[in-house]
Amino acid sequence: xxxxxxxxxxxxxxxxxxxxxxxxxxxxxxxxxxxxxxxxxxxxxxxxxxxxxxxxxxxxxxxxxxxxxxxxxxxxxxxxxxxxxxxxxxxxxxxxxxxxxxxxxxxxxxxxxxxxxxxxxxxxxxxxxxxxxxxxxxxxxxxxxxxxxxxxxxxxxxxxxxxxxxxxxxxxxxxxxxxxxxxxxxxxxxxxxxxxxxxxxxxxxxxxxxxxxxxxxxxxxxxxxxxxxxxxxxxxxxxxxxxxxxxxxxxxxxxxxxxxxxxxxxxxxxxxxxxxxxxxxxxxxxxxxxxxxxxxxxxxxxxxxxxxxxxxxxxxxxxxxxxxxxxxxxxxxxxxxxxxxxxxxxxxxxxxxxxxxxxxxxxxxxxxxxxxxxxxxxxxxxxxxxxxxxxxxxxxxxxxxxxxxxxxxxxxxxxxxxxxxxxxxxxxxxxxxxxxxxxxxxxxxxxxxxxxxxxxxxxxxxxxx
Numbered sequence: 001x002x003x004x005x006x007x008x009x010x011x012x013x014x015x016x017x018x019x020x021x022x023x024x025x026x027x028x029x030x031x032x033x034x035x036x037x038x039x040x041x042x043x044x045x046x047x048x049x050x051x052x053x054x055x056x057x058x059x060x061x062x063x064x065x066x067x068x069x070x071x072x073x074x075x076x077x078x079x080x081x082x083x084x085x086x087x088x089x090x091x092x093x094x095x096x097x098x099x100x101x102x103x104x105x106x107x108x109x110x111x112x113x114x115x116x117x118x119x120x121x122x123x124x125x126x127x128x129x130x131x132x133x134x135x136x137x138x139x140x141x142x143x144x145x146x147x148x149x150x151x152x153x154x155x156x157x158x159x160x161x162x163x164x165x166x167x168x169x170x171x172x173x174x175x176x177x178x179x180x181x182x183x184x185x186x187x188x189x190x191x192x193x194x195x196x197x198x199x200x201x202x203x204x205x206x207x208x209x210x211x212x213x214x215x216x217x218x219x220x221x222x223x224x225x226x227x228x229x230x231x232x233x234x235x236x237x238x239x240x241x242x243x244x245x246x247x248x249x250x251x252x253x254x255x256x257x258x259x260x261x262x263x264x265x266x267x268x269x270x271x272x273x274x275x276x277x278x279x280x281x282x283x284x285x286x287x288x289x290x291x292x293x294x295x296x297x298x299x300x301x302x303x304x305x306x307x308x309x310x311x312x313x314x315x316x317x318x319x320x321x322x323x324x325x326x327x328x329x330x331x332x333x334x335x336x337x338x339x340x341x342x343x344x345x346x347x348x349x350x351x352x353x354x355x356x357x358x359x360x361x362x363x364x365x366x367x368x369x370x371x372x373x374x375x376x377x378x379x380x381x382x383x384x385x386x387x388x389x390x391x392x393x394x395x396x397x398x399x400x401x402x403x404x405x406x407x408x409x410x411x412x413x414x415x416x417x418x419x420x421x422x423x424x425x426x427x428x429x430x431x432x433x434x435x436x437x438x439x440x441x442x443x444x445x446x447x448x449x450x451x452x453x454x455x456x457x458x459x460x461x462x463x464x465x
Contacts, residue, residue: 060363061252064284086296093146100139124235140182148301156307164268165231171242172250186240245345249282255370261324273304342371346380364399400432
């Protein structure tokens with residue numbers, strides 16, 4: 001059975017040592033304007049000192065650890081030596097893709113709609129079509145071989161589909177979907193954008209894919225209903241989800257989305273390890289072509305797959321999908337020997353925007369979006385809007401903004417009260433703050449908490465400042 005309690009690390013943000021003042025601000029205390037101390041929106045500033053200094057979290061769950069093209073003399077010598085091998089691997093890769101695509105195209109004829117997708121509400125793929133898909137599954141194993149995964153170490157076994165109709169896994173690279181396609185041939189939950197990928201999109205459709213737009217509540221709800229429908233019927237394959245929602249570098253687990261846990265079926269966690277010395281196989285801040293080239297020019301790429309015991313929904317009905325997700329995350333983090341964090345897909349979007357803006361140390365802009373959403377109720381779209389304002393303040397190479405520039409952006413003078421607010425959240429005492437620390441200040445200003453206001457700083461607070 002699942003654990004009955006979650007560890008504190010699953011709910012404790014890495015952002016700061018204490019979030020009480022910010023949480024109080026986020027809960028709406030800054031909207032009151034009476035004369036009593038209890039109505040003072042800035043009462044927390046009278047405390048003896050600021051939150052415990054902690055600075056920026058050292059965690060960066062998205063950064064690939066291999067130098068872009070370098071890596072020393074050994075890396076260059078290995079690459080030159082394996083260039084002929086890479087050419088053979090590339091040819092094998094192309095052949096496997098072509099054979100798999102042809103088999104899939106035949107298997108989908110007459111069963112898919114005009115766009116090549118399984119028909120709406122379609123029944124499970126007929127047995128003869130599934131047998132034909134074995135050609136594509138073997139092609140998938142050939143693709144793994146071409147990428148340098150001549151053998152893959154496995155521990156444990158997949159639970160019977162009747163026992164655990166849903167499988168969840170950490171997501172480090174594009175290799176895991178290929179492996180699971182060969183190993184389990186599951187139904188997957190995928191973004192609509194993947195449908196347009198040449199060759200790959202067709203193969204994905206054959207997995208009786210459940211499409212979802214992560215930014216559309218209606219689409220997410222429809223996807224959960226489809227997960228329930230397919231998990232409830234043993235004639236369908238297992239449903240595979242990557243609850244992190246994006247790839248990480250494998251050294252952390254980021255916050256889980258809840259689509260796999262809302263239906264309330266038992267899930268089997270699977271953890272993927274990529275032991276390495278010279279080459280980090282994660283799909284982080286590295287382009288797909290570079291990552292593929294590096295895989296082709298390795299003697300062997302190590303991959304370990306561990307099937308964990310089934311995790312069951314909480315027995316107490318009051319405990320919701322959040323507890324179920326945390327229990328599963330804890331089991332996976334323990335098996336991986338990594339730290340669960342409050343980062344999410346939104347943080348990868350924030351970092352990507354900072355990269356696009358040409359900023360250095362872009363990981364300093366991440367805010368642990370799952371924690372921010374819980375405390376401030378801010379969406380990823382709103383966070384991106386906040387980021388645009390912060391970038392307009394011209395942050396330095398460390399991603400920090402000075403007090404004068406911060407308040408000038410809001411059309412305010414750096415008054416004594418403004419300085420006090422700013423310094424209260426300047427955990428590092430550097431007379432400047434990062435984007436993640438700026439979230440505390442935004443909460444006090446009321447922008448995050450009162451987005452309905454016409455101005456960035458609500459008029460009632462502008463009078464105070």
